[in-house]
Amino acid sequence: MTTGEIRLAIDAMGGDEGPSMAVPGLAVALTRCPNLAFEIFGDKAEIEKAIARHPELAARSNIHHTEVSIPMDAKPSQALRMGRRVSSMWQALESVKGGTASATVSAGNTGALMAMAKFCLRGMEGVDRPALAAIWPTIRGESVVLDVGANIGVDTKNLVTHALLGAAMSRAVFGIDTPKVGLLNIGVEEVKGLEEVRDAGQILKTGNFPGLRYEGFVEGDDIGKGIVDVVVTEGFSGNIALKTAEGTARQLAEYLRMSIGRTLRARIGYVLAKPAFARLRDKMDPRKINGAVFLGLNGLVIKSHGGTDEYGFASAVELAHDMVRNDLQARIALDVAALTETKELANAG
Amino acid sequence: MTTGEIRLAIDAMGGDEGPSMAVPGLAVALTRCPNLAFEIFGDKAEIEKAIARHPELAARSNIHHTEVSIPMDAKPSQALRMGRRVSSMWQALESVKGGTASATVSAGNTGALMAMAKFCLRGMEGVDRPALAAIWPTIRGESVVLDVGANIGVDTKNLVTHALLGAAMSRAVFGIDTPKVGLLNIGVEEVKGLEEVRDAGQILKTGNFPGLRYEGFVEGDDIGKGIVDVVVTEGFSGNIALKTAEGTARQLAEYLRMSIGRTLRARIGYVLAKPAFARLRDKMDPRKINGAVFLGLNGLVIKSHGGTDEYGFASAVELAHDMVRNDLQARIALDVAALTETKELANAG
Numbered sequence: 001m002t003t004g005e006i007r008l009a010i011d012a013m014g015g016d017e018g019p020s021m022a023v024p025g026l027a028v029a030l031t032r033c034p035n036l037a038f039e040i041f042g043d044k045a046e047i048e049k050a051i052a053r054h055p056e057l058a059a060r061s062n063i064h065h066t067e068v069s070i071p072m073d074a075k076p077s078q079a080l081r082m083g084r085r086v087s088s089m090w091q092a093l094e095s096v097k098g099g100t101a102s103a104t105v106s107a108g109n110t111g112a113l114m115a116m117a118k119f120c121l122r123g124m125e126g127v128d129r130p131a132l133a134a135i136w137p138t139i140r141g142e143s144v145v146l147d148v149g150a151n152i153g154v155d156t157k158n159l160v161t162h163a164l165l166g167a168a169m170s171r172a173v174f175g176i177d178t179p180k181v182g183l184l185n186i187g188v189e190e191v192k193g194l195e196e197v198r199d200a201g202q203i204l205k206t207g208n209f210p211g212l213r214y215e216g217f218v219e220g221d222d223i224g225k226g227i228v229d230v231v232v233t234e235g236f237s238g239n240i241a242l243k244t245a246e247g248t249a250r251q252l253a254e255y256l257r258m259s260i261g262r263t264l265r266a267r268i269g270y271v272l273a274k275p276a277f278a279r280l281r282d283k284m285d286p287r288k289i290n291g292a293v294f295l296g297l298n299g300l301v302i303k304s305h306g307g308t309d310e311y312g313f314a315s316a317v318e319l320a321h322d323m324v325r326n327d328l329q330a331r332i333a334l335d336v337a338a339l340t341e342t343k344e345l346a347n348a349g
Numbered sequence: 350m351t352t353g354e355i356r357l358a359i360d361a362m363g364g365d366e367g368p369s370m371a372v373p374g375l376a377v378a379l380t381r382c383p384n385l386a387f388e389i390f391g392d393k394a395e396i397e398k399a400i401a402r403h404p405e406l407a408a409r410s411n412i413h414h415t416e417v418s419i420p421m422d423a424k425p426s427q428a429l430r431m432g433r434r435v436s437s438m439w440q441a442l443e444s445v446k447g448g449t450a451s452a453t454v455s456a457g458n459t460g461a462l463m464a465m466a467k468f469c470l471r472g473m474e475g476v477d478r479p480a481l482a483a484i485w486p487t488i489r490g491e492s493v494v495l496d497v498g499a500n501i502g503v504d505t506k507n508l509v510t511h512a513l514l515g516a517a518m519s520r521a522v523f524g525i526d527t528p529k530v531g532l533l534n535i536g537v538e539e540v541k542g543l544e545e546v547r548d549a550g551q552i553l554k555t556g557n558f559p560g561l562r563y564e565g566f567v568e569g570d571d572i573g574k575g576i577v578d579v580v581v582t583e584g585f586s587g588n589i590a591l592k593t594a595e596g597t598a599r600q601l602a603e604y605l606r607m608s609i610g611r612t613l614r615a616r617i618g619y620v621l622a623k624p625a626f627a628r629l630r631d632k633m634d635p636r637k638i639n640g641a642v643f644l645g646l647n648g649l650v651i652k653s654h655g656g657t658d659e660y661g662f663a664s665a666v667e668l669a670h671d672m673v674r675n676d677l678q679a680r681i682a683l684d685v686a687a688l689t690e691t692k693e694l695a696n697a698g
Contacts, residue, residue, distance in 0.1 A: 110536070139603055149535050152543055186498050186588040187459070194501055194585070220592025224600035236543070237586040239535040243569025244590040248597040251573035254488055260622065269622025273615045 005037050006324045008317065009092040009101035012042035013069035014108025015306045015313070019043065022107065023050035025313030027057045032314070033321045039095050041066050041088035066091055072109045072306055079112030080119060089113060093120040096299040103300035103320040105291075107313060113303055114150055114294065121297040126336040129154065130296035131162045132235070132303070133169055134242055135319075138226030144170050144179075145223065145231045148292060149239035159183065159200035159232055160207075164335040165295040166230035167212035172326035173319065176229055178211065182218035184233035184241070200232075211335050291316035293323070296336075300329060354386050355673045357666065358441040358450035361391035362418035363457025364655045364662070368392065371456065372399035374662030376406045381663070382670045388444050390415050390437035415440055421458045421655055428461030429468060438462060442469040445648035452649035452669040454640075456662060462652055463499055463643065470646040475685040478503065479645035480511045481584070481652070482518055483591055484668075487575030493519050493528075494572065494580045497641060498588035508532065508549035508581055509556075513684045514644040515579035516561035521675035522668065525578050527560065531567035533582035533590070549581075560684050640665035642672070645685075649678060 010026060012019045019042055030036050037060045040047055044065035051058045068087040070079045083090050089108050095101040097120055106113050114132065123130050133146035144166045151158065163181050170179035183201050185194065197217075204214035215228050220241060223231055233241070260270045290312040294301040300323055304316035361371045368391055379385050386409045389396055393414035400407045417436040419428045432439050438457050444450045446469055455462050463481065472479050482495035493515045500507065512530050519528035532550050534543065546566075553563035564577050569590060572580055582590070609619045639661040643650040649672055653665035 139600055152535075184589060186501075186585055187592075220589040220594075221596030221599070223593060224596040233589070236535055237589045240533060240569040240582070240586045240590050241593045243536075244572060244593050245569075245597045247570030247573040248594045249601060250570070251488055252598060252601050263624065266622045266624060269618040269620070272618025273609065273622060274618070275612065275615060 005035050006033070006321055007037045007039065007101045008320050008324075009039045009095035009104045010041065010317075011089045011092040011104065011106035011108055012040050012047050013066070013088040014072075014106040014113075015304065015308065016072065017309075018069070019046040019050045021308070021310055022313055023047060023054065023057070024310035026061070026317060027054040028310055028314035029317035029321070030057050030060065033318060036060065036317070036321060038062070039064065039092070039101050041091045041095070042069065043088075064091060070108050070112045074109060074112055076111040076115035079109065080115055083112070083116065084119070087116075090116055090120060093117055093299070093301065096301075097121055102324040103302060105302045105304060105313075105317050105320050107304040107306050107308060107316070109306065110149070110292075110303055113301065117294050117297055117299075117301045121299040121301070124296050124298055124333060124336060126340050127161055127165070127296035129158050129161075130294055131165055132292050133166055133295050134238075134292045135173070136223060136231070136242070136245070138224050140226030142174065143223065143226055143229055143231060144173070145233070145238060145242065146295065147233065147235040147238050148242045149235045150294070151235040153236070154196065154234045156196045156199040156203065159196060159234070160203050161296070161336065161339065163200070163204055163212065163214075163230065163232045164209065164339055165332055166232055167209075168328060168332045168335050169293065169295060169323070170229045171211070172323050172328040172331060174229070175326075178213050179229035180215045180227075181212045181230040181232060182215045182222070182228035184223075184231050184237065185217035185219065187219050207339075209335070209339070211331075291319040293319070295332065300324065354384050355382070355670055356386045356388065356450045357669050357673075358388045358444035358453045359390065359666075360438045360441040360453065360455035360457055361389050361396050362415070362437040363421075363455040363462075364653065364657065365421065366658075367418070368395040368399045370657070370659055371662055372396060372403065372406070373659040375410070375666060376403040377659055377663035378666035378670070379406050379409065382667060385409065385666070385670060387411070388413065388441070388450050390440045390444070391418065392437075413440060419457050419461045423458060423461055425460040425464035428458065429464055432461070432465065433468070436465075439465055439469060442466055442648070442650065445650075446470055451673040452651060454651045454653060454662075454666050454669050456653040456655050456657065456665070458655065459498070459641075459652055462650065466643050466646055466648075466650045470648040470650070473645050473647055473682060473685060475689050476510055476514070476645035478507050478510075479643055480514055481641050482515060482644050483587075483641045484522070485572060485580070485591070485594070487573050489575030491523065492572065492575055492578055492580060493522070494582070494587060494591065495644065496582065496584040496587050497591045498584045499643070500584040502585070503545065503583045505545045505548040505552065508545060508583070509552050510645070510685065510688065512549070512553055512561065512563075512579065512581045513558065513688055514681055515581055516558075517677060517681045517684055518642065518644060518672070519578045520560065521672050521677035521680060523578070524675075527562050528578035529564045529576075530561045530579040530581065531564045531571070531577035533572075533580055533586065534566035534568065536568050556688075558684070558688070560680075640668040642668070644681065649673065 012022045066088040131147035132150040302320045361368045415437040480496035481499040651669045
């Protein structure tokens with residue numbers, strides 16, 4: 001565990017608000033993790049204006065002016081064309097590549113960040129396809145769910161590798177020694193087309209990987225129960241599961257709002273029960289678990305939600321802090337090296 | 350629109366409770382739709398015992414004794430081996446095939462029902478892969494989502510065909526003349542592996558199908574908003590989306606319960622707001638929208654949830670009633686025939 005300074009590279013131009021959101025977010029994170037230091041990339045004038053009110057943050061930050069910001073609606077190919085080398089996003093990634101910073105945090109556009117991160121940092125030795133991992137609130141706490149959109153259609157080896165990546169993240173972020181891992185599957189048995197999920201399950205079962213405990217298949221409704229610490233799936237279904245859960249949460253909040261507003265009695269009841277609802281809202285607050293992580297690259301990259309505020313951005317920064325402090329990258333490298341030696345995977349091709 | 354008698358074939362042995370749940374469910378459905386009549390398949394003694402308390406139902410039912418019931422945990426291949434010709438499930442399907450009944454309703458095991466239905470009824474002319482469609486509650490009402498688990502990995506033509514099947518169901522069940530149709534996709538653009546989704550979108554856009562209005566791609570969080578009437582996706586992701594939404598709803602109900610129980614004040618507030626919560630629960634009641642539908646077979650098959658009660662089973666029976674009354678099968682046949690004449694699809698192979 002690193003106890004010294006943790007230096008992060010920040011793309012201050014990402015998100016809907018840019019530096020006016022990101023810089024106060026760094027100030028919040030710094031009060032919680034005083035060992036943080038920052039390399040901030042973006043429009044120098046805007047960053048300096050925002051940082052003027054936070055002298056302690058200013059004292060622990062280097063500001064680097066960049067001319068180009070990647071628009072939130074740019075396609076990955078456009079982003080690479082316009083932003084390679086010159087954008088705040090790229091330079092923040094390069095700061096990690098060069099070893100100045102230990103992780104990049106950006107609230108920028110996901111597709112662009114993914115493309116640039118792959119291009120700039122490249123996949124780790126033994127990882128063919130890096131994955132995007134999300135932290136998912138459950139009845140019991142939080143689980144890691146991956147892949148949530150970086151890869152469509154993965155093979156057996158990808159799924160096993162992603163299980164190891166997710167388990168390493170669970171250890172680093174939640175301190176769980178031997179995380180329980182499940183493969184997302186559907187209940188309808190004997191449907192053709194799931195060979196890679198079944199084969200990955202077989203390898204995880206017989207491979208005896210020291211860093212995880214394989215629990216078998218889980219279904220969509222098991223994620224929220226928190227019966228496993230890590231849920232592994234392919235990127236298309238993972239992204240749809242994540243978005244569907246977010247949509248359902250908003251839908252139920254809307255139902256609740258509509259029900260409460262209908263009678264005076266219900267409104268009085270609501271006022272009395274308000275602290276309870278506040279706790280409920282608090283539990284569902286997406287800002288508290290803001291941040292998806294690109295795993296399996298030569299460098300840590302954390303994606304903050306683009307529409308978040310300073311507290312959400314601070315959560316993403318703290319997530320980066322925790323992962324660096326717990327040597328996530330080194331742990332992943334060890335796990336992946338051990339994996340490539342297992343004969344089960346060699347047979348899977 | 351058929352105004353006369355609607356005769357349904359009922360597998361009374363499906364579900365966790367068998368005839369003691371299914372028969373009272375039929376009685377409930379009959380009070381709401383008096384033009385219903387039933388061919389009931391299963392253990393004659395059990396059915397007669399359950400039906401004795403419902404003379405009006407008995408008067409409109411023929412009971413057929415079967416020796417074999419398909420267990421809820423049987424694999425599809427086992428179910429076919431043990432239940433072909435002789436089981437209540439098979440005979441209910443055969444009653445539709447022979448023209449005695451217009452639709453089958455079963456609360457039995459999904460995989461077994463799917464396998465038997467395909468084997469007994471076969472796919473309609475022009476439909477390579479029948480789909481399982483679910484009714485999904487939204488902020489605006491209800492949407493049809495398909496496929497939710499019958500097929501893994503579909504091609505362009507399957508997706509377009511499923512869009513037509515879903516649109517026909519939306520018209521028959523909800524009376525929407527030109528349903529809005531969306532293809533489920535993920536927000537991360539330019540990720541490889543989604544060619545069939547993009548190609549299906551192109552065909553739906555340029556094909557000018559009279560029975561639907563194509564609205565483009567939707568994401569997981571759009572389903573609950575009800576921005577389209579029909580959401581089309583491949584079976585693996587569709588099943589995961591459905592189960593994830595169910596799981597999230599249960600998770601939030603549990604959060605609410607935990608929040609409410611913590612203080613006296615919150616409990617008093619809860620009592621006052623109780624009618625509001627009752628409305629909320631009512632809106633979320635899975636029994637009211639019970640029933641997934643196999644579309645694209647030579648006969649209608651409705652799957653009721655196995656763990657439901659008589660009111661849930663009645664909802665599934667009423668769904669069957671509505672679909673028969675609105676000539677769903679004939680509409681689908683017309684749409685699919687029109688589809689096979691479009692040149693866009695011919696090119697897609």
